[in-house]
Amino acid sequence: MEDDGGARKQEAPPPAASKAAAAGVSVNEWMQHVKASFLGLIRKVTARSEQEAAEADMMAAKAQVEATNEAEARKKQLADH
Template sequence: MEKDAGGRKQEAAPAPVASKAQREAAAAGVSVTEWLQHVKASFLGLVRKVTARSEQEAAEADMRAAKAQVEATDEAEARKKQLADH
């Protein structure tokens, strides 16, 4: 509770509902984007692994797919944190 200029107590206005709904929708969009990036990385990793000419190329394909998935997760977490901070 805060006091206004006249000395009367006022309750602080709650955050606008639309703003919260927009942040939640944006976070959901980030999650969907993250999921799509994971699917893309998995698919490309599988294609690279199948077309690999050696065991080493297959291992590199697995590593690149895992790295892409980790990067997608890190990016999504950073975006969600940024949304939560605003």
């Protein structure tokens, strides 16, 4: 038996736990997409001009991209651990 100086090696999580965590991240990403779409639609419906409606579309798209980027970063972090 080797003595590692009292330090414990951190074991990788079981594949099932990793997949469950990635699925949770995906569900969270989906919820953020739904929220961004819904808020964008509300802003678009209540817009007073075409410019405000276009800005609402852009804000919704930006929020969706941010949600995707955040989810991809979390998934990568999970894969690295």
